[in-house]
Amino acid sequence: MPEVLVHMVEGRTPEQKKMLLQKTTQAVVESLGVRPEQVTVQIVEAKADSKAKGGILFSER
Template structure:
């Protein structure tokens, strides 16, 4: 039984999350030959203040003005 974990920064709508889950599910069924009822997709949303790249949080990046 495939389980796919997706981690995203918070801020997407429930509709976007649902669409992502659907597309991932379909891709696994199509490419891995898994039975649809056996595919599990879990989405983890991380607050933008809790995710950093290069020692800058996503929330801090959001506040930056383009150069």
């Protein structure tokens, strides 16, 4: 605990995702004083035609 979910569109590089997972874990550890092993972070990716902001699909931006 805690469990973090990051919802975003596909297309990031493996390096970006690794950095995201590591930095988010670190943010939780520093803020709450928990041990790193207690923190899980999962990226929930959507295809670009399955996510919209302002009603505009990411596949049409």
